[in-house]
Amino acid sequence: MIERYDVLLRNGTVVDPASGLHEIRDIALRDGKVAEVAPTIAGEARREHDLAGLVVMPGIVDMHVHLSPFLGGGCGHRMLARAGVTTALDMAGPIEGVVDLTARHGCGLSIACVNYLRPEHTIASADPGRDDIDDALTHALSQGAIGLKLLGGHYPLTADATAHAIEAAAGQGAYLAFHAGTQSAGSNIEGMREACELSAGHPLHLAHINSYCRGQIRDAVSEGEEALALLAAHPHIRSESYLAPFNGVSGECVDGVPGSRLAAFGLERGGYPATSEGMAEAILAGWALVNLEREGVVDLVGGPEGLAAWRACGSNIGISFRANPPEPRLRLVTATRGDGRYAVDALATDGGGIPRNDIVARGLALVHLDALSLEGFVRKASLHPARILGLHDKGHLGIGADADITVLDLERRRPVLTYAHGQRLLDGDDVVGSGGRLITTPMGEAAVRAAGLDTLVIQPGTMLKSPQ
Numbered sequence: 001m002i003e004r005y006d007v008l009l010r011n012g013t014v015v016d017p018a019s020g021l022h023e024i025r026d027i028a029l030r031d032g033k034v035a036e037v038a039p040t041i042a043g044e045a046r047r048e049h050d051l052a053g054l055v056v057m058p059g060i061v062d063m064h065v066h067l068s069p070f071l072g073g074g075c076g077h078r079m080l081a082r083a084g085v086t087t088a089l090d091m092a093g094p095i096e097g098v099v100d101l102t103a104r105h106g107c108g109l110s111i112a113c114v115n116y117l118r119p120e121h122t123i124a125s126a127d128p129g130r131d132d133i134d135d136a137l138t139h140a141l142s143q144g145a146i147g148l149k150l151l152g153g154h155y156p157l158t159a160d161a162t163a164h165a166i167e168a169a170a171g172q173g174a175y176l177a178f179h180a181g182t183q184s185a186g187s188n189i190e191g192m193r194e195a196c197e198l199s200a201g202h203p204l205h206l207a208h209i210n211s212y213c214r215g216q217i218r219d220a221v222s223e224g225e226e227a228l229a230l231l232a233a234h235p236h237i238r239s240e241s242y243l244a245p246f247n248g249v250s251g252e253c254v255d256g257v258p259g260s261r262l263a264a265f266g267l268e269r270g271g272y273p274a275t276s277e278g279m280a281e282a283i284l285a286g287w288a289l290v291n292l293e294r295e296g297v298v299d300l301v302g303g304p305e306g307l308a309a310w311r312a313c314g315s316n317i318g319i320s321f322r323a324n325p326p327e328p329r330l331r332l333v334t335a336t337r338g339d340g341r342y343a344v345d346a347l348a349t350d351g352g353g354i355p356r357n358d359i360v361a362r363g364l365a366l367v368h369l370d371a372l373s374l375e376g377f378v379r380k381a382s383l384h385p386a387r388i389l390g391l392h393d394k395g396h397l398g399i400g401a402d403a404d405i406t407v408l409d410l411e412r413r414r415p416v417l418t419y420a421h422g423q424r425l426l427d428g429d430d431v432v433g434s435g436g437r438l439i440t441t442p443m444g445e446a447a448v449r450a451a452g453l454d455t456l457v458i459q460p461g462t463m464l465k466s467p468q
């Protein structure tokens with residue numbers, strides 16, 4: 001009897017570090033799962049792809065993206081799909097907006113979300129009490145988020161409230177991500193040092209390590225080395241870094257000044273006053289680039305077009321500065337410890353609706369330079385982030401794993417085909433996937449289902465474990 005599959009991926013070079021595989025293999029997909037991996041698979045499928053000359057890896061998991069309504073979330077799904085990503089963690093929320101945009105604009109990806117603690121949005125003040133934090137966490141989980149995000153660099157809380165939030169999430173086994181910075185330390189290497197202390201041994205995802213190494217306190221290279229030493233000394237902290245030169249902040253000005261501290265810093269660094277007039281000048285000169293939606297994606301735009309867009313939104317639009325010096329970016333992605341494990345767990349982008357979805361484009365550039373092995377790339381772009389999110393059926397291509405696949409053209413440094421849960425998302429240059437699946441906890445299942453989305457349920461307490 002002839003075996004029948006949904007999809008057959010033939011002749012690709014399969015790179016799956018979890019099983020030690022780096023060989024030409026056929027892979028068969030059925031019912032959303034990997035059904036067979038073998039040198040040759042005799043069988044039939046509704047769809048076959050000949051992937052000779054291409055690399056087949058478990059689907060890319062970007063553990064730091066933005067799919068919020070205020071950060072290009074409607075476009076972000078398409079931008080992620082184009083970039084070869086199959087699973088992503090939204091790092092702001094609000095969860096209701098992320099769920100709504102996934103239902104309306106989803107391209108078939110699996111999405112998780114951590115909901116921000118932002119004064120006057122999800123909590124009353126910058127110094128909320130423990131009860132306020134517990135209420136915000138319960139609300140986030142009940143709406144489908146997997147935990148909380150502390151936006152310290154943008155909207156810092158007091159150090160006490162920050163520590164309480166980390167403790168509260170740990171108490172419920174929820175995810176806790178932190179963009180370092182409080183009212184007592186900036187979003188820089190000092191803030192990172194403080195974040196390590198405030199975590200007090202509790203599980204924590206410390207976001208975009210490269211962003212604390214911009215030369216704000218000392219030179220960027222020695223800040224990068226201190227960041228590596230801090231991670232080595234705090235092995236309970238999970239981490240990612242990204243490779244793009246651009247940051248992403250809110251361009252919103254209230255009462256004539258930027259609401260975000262990082263926006264103010266970006267202006268001052270370029271020699272512009274930290275005022276709304278300074279912001280307008282910086283956009284016109286191309287120092288500040290507006291995250292502008294056009295033709296279904298977000299681009300970075302300065303000059304008169306960027307300025308007009310910023311004004312048309314009443315200043316409430318994303319802005320990017322060329323804030324990240326190259327040396328720490330490269331060092332943090334490639335650094336290993338004495339035992340060969342990666343110092344920073346994952347390669348992420350801080351992309352999604354912010355146009356820097358470059359895991360493949362920039363990550364494979366490091367593979368070309370021999371700075372990262374292909375196995376190392378797959379570990380950092382898929383296996384480790386999947387494990388950190390508690391997604392044990394993702395990040396590898398064992399039999400029974402989720403049928404999440406990214407196919408790479410190494411020469412062009414581009415994804416050319418992706419599948420997620422057996423559904424084709426990207427084929428050539430075309431995004432063909434639709435819908436979405438929200439990664440949630442049992443507490444959020446009902447709300448997500450009510451919004452018309454499929455769920456992938458993970459258990460509290462299974463996230464933020466060491467992936468290596």
Ligand SMILES: [Zn+2]
Nearest residue numbers: 064065091350
């Ligand atoms: Zn971010």
